[in-house]
Amino acid sequence: MFSQNYIAGVPYWWEHGDAAPPLSSSLPANADLLIVGAGYTGLSAAIAAADAGAKVVVVDAGVPGQGASSRNGGMFGAHPRVSYQQLSKNIGEQAAAGIFEEAQSAYDFTSALIKQENIDCYFEQVGRIQLAWTADDFDQQKKQVAWIKQNTGMAMELLERDALANEISTNRYYGAIRFPTHASLHPKLFHDGLLRAALERNIDVIPHCEINSVTQQGSDFECINAAGKKISAKKVLMASNGYTRGKFNWFQRRVFPLPSFLIATEPLSNNLIQQLAPGRRMMVETRSRHSYFRVSPDGSRIIYGGRAAMRPITAERAAAILKTTMCEVWPELNDVQLSHCWSGNTGYSFTHMPNVGVHNGIHYSMGYSGSGTALAPYLGMKAAYQALGDKRGETAYSKTVFKPQWHYVGGKPYFLSIAELWYNNVVDRIESAKARK
Numbered sequence: 280m281f282s283q284n285y286i287a288g289v290p291y292w293w294e295h296g297d298a299a300p301p302l303s304s305s306l307p308a309n310a311d312l313l314i315v316g317a318g319y320t321g322l323s324a325a326i327a328a329a330d331a332g333a334k335v336v337v338v339d340a341g342v343p344g345q346g347a348s349s350r351n352g353g354m355f356g357a358h359p360r361v362s363y364q365q366l367s368k369n370i371g372e373q374a375a376a377g378i379f380e381e382a383q384s385a386y387d388f389t390s391a392l393i394k395q396e397n398i399d400c401y402f403e404q405v406g407r408i409q410l411a412w413t414a415d416d417f418d419q420q421k422k423q424v425a426w427i428k429q430n431t432g433m434a435m436e437l438l439e440r441d442a443l444a445n446e447i448s449t450n451r452y453y454g455a456i457r458f459p460t461h462a463s464l465h466p467k468l469f470h471d472g473l474l475r476a477a478l479e480r481n482i483d484v485i486p487h488c489e490i491n492s493v494t495q496q497g498s499d500f501e502c503i504n505a506a507g508k509k510i511s512a513k514k515v516l517m518a519s520n521g522y523t524r525g526k527f528n529w530f531q532r533r534v535f536p537l538p539s540f541l542i543a544t545e546p547l548s549n550n551l552i553q554q555l556a557p558g559r560r561m562m563v564e565t566r567s568r569h570s571y572f573r574v575s576p577d578g579s580r581i582i583y584g585g586r587a588a589m590r591p592i593t594a595e596r597a598a599a600i601l602k603t604t605m606c607e608v609w610p611e612l613n614d615v616q617l618s619h620c621w622s623g624n625t626g627y628s629f630t631h632m633p634n635v636g637v638h639n640g641i642h643y644s645m646g647y648s649g650s651g652t653a654l655a656p657y658l659g660m661k662a663a664y665q666a667l668g669d670k671r672g673e674t675a676y677s678k679t680v681f682k683p684q685w686h687y688v689g690g691k692p693y694f695l696s697i698a699e700l701w702y703n704n705v706v707d708r709i710e711s712a713k714a715r716k
């Protein structure tokens with residue numbers, strides 16, 4: 280099934296973009312703001328803080344960007360993952376309304392950042408469609424669209440089943456919602472551009488520098504890395520999301536790593552791509568496999584992601600599972616070879632919403648729950664302003680619920696193995712049966 284050049288575990292995106300830029304190798308003695316994590320959150324926070332006049336240092340335990348920020352699907356939009364009704368129940372109507380309003384602010388901020396920094400990352404407003412797997416799902420979508428149109432300014436349209444032929448060549452779905460303003464990008468090129476923008480501002484970005492402890496000393500923080508080197512920082516911002524590790528237990532208990540997997544096909548003919556996905560949108564499904572798929576930015580491949588597993592498995596196993604799921608939608612891809620399969624950690628909060636805040640003096644923004652290409656740069660900027668005491672840091676995302684579950688002490692999310700059994704053996708079967716009706 281796999282071609283000889285199938286590369287286990289290496290993202291397709293890593294074939295493009297900058298070779299490793301020259302980065303700092305030693306930790307300076309002090310900073311106004313130390314940022315832990317050099318993905319979208321950390322770099323956007325760094326740019327905002329440096330532009331506000333702060334001396335900023337960004338450290339990453341590995342190679343900057345090799346967390347989720349160069350592994351994701353490149354689907355760009357900031358609408359909340361949970362319904363308005365659910366959010367209102369959790370945090371009250373006013374805060375929920377604030378979050379829905381900020382979806383547009385986040386989209387505008389991050390797309391403007393891409394433009395302002397001349398980041399060439401195939402950013403394109405292609406729109407997104409959310410495809411209904413069952414007739415019940417489509418009924419829910421109808422209610423959702425009616426409610427959102429009446430109560431918010433968010434752009435979305437309902438697509439009846441007949442209209443889907445313009446979008447995708449399958450009869451699997453019962454209808455869809457189209458989000459016309461959503462966009463697509465190349466995730467690594469986006470990260471490369473943010474890194475370049477940080478380096479142009481003379482921000483120190485230090486790879487392979489894992490911070491192990493942060494201790495308050497007077498009004499400052501003493502931070503020590505794995506090699507025992509120290510930096511004194513006036514403020515610290517955690518931007519470690521689904522890769523939070525070590526002694527940051529308070530954060531780990533609130534944001535757990537949930538892997539998501541992706542495959543890329545070998546290059547396909549223009550005709551086949553046009554036949555499969557004539558709408559060229561970003562595509563997601565309502566079923567709980569969380570499948571998301573798209574055409575690659577150069578128009579040559581299908582990139583298909585989803586829940587191959589809820590815990591780490593080999594790339595070969597994940598590829599086999601995702602290919603089966605992909606071929607349920609597009610049986611014509613059965614004989615096509617895959618070139619890549621990879622995974623990354625999404626940082627899930629227990630309410631599926633991110634939070635921006637401060638704990639024991641340490642600022643943070645995390646918990647994007649698989650939806651961070653537009654939100655992480657925006658909320659990184661907000662967290663940086665909060666750390667600097669700048670009122671531009673105000674955001675409704677400081678009001679989301681950010682609580683641990685009593686049974687989870689952080690580290691390895693043991694409950695995902697149980698959840699996986701439940702999804703594989705119960706939820707997926709029910710959804711398949713409903714879809715066949």
Ligand SMILES: Cc1cc2nc3c(=O)[nH]c(=O)nc-3n(C[C@H](O)[C@H](O)[C@H](O)COP(=O)(O)OP(=O)(O)OC[C@H]3O[C@@H](n4cnc5c(N)ncnc54)[C@H](O)[C@@H]3O)c2cc1C
Pocket residue numbers: 315316317318319320321338339340341342343344345346347348349350351352353354355356488489490491518519520521522523524525538539540541584622623624625626645647648649650651652653655
């Ligand atoms: C497979 C996958 C597909 C996705 N698809 C989409 C999508 O299509 N659309 C969308 O909107 N979102 C998507 N997401 C989510 C999105 O990629 C993330 O929300 C976003 O990249 C988070 O950025 P970040 O900077 O907060 O975290 P990351 O990019 O994960 O960076 C965190 C960094 O922190 C570093 N770190 C952790 N602990 C320490 C420490 N103690 N010391 C130093 N460094 C540390 C890590 O090394 C890592 O580099 C996807 C995620 C994954 C994994």
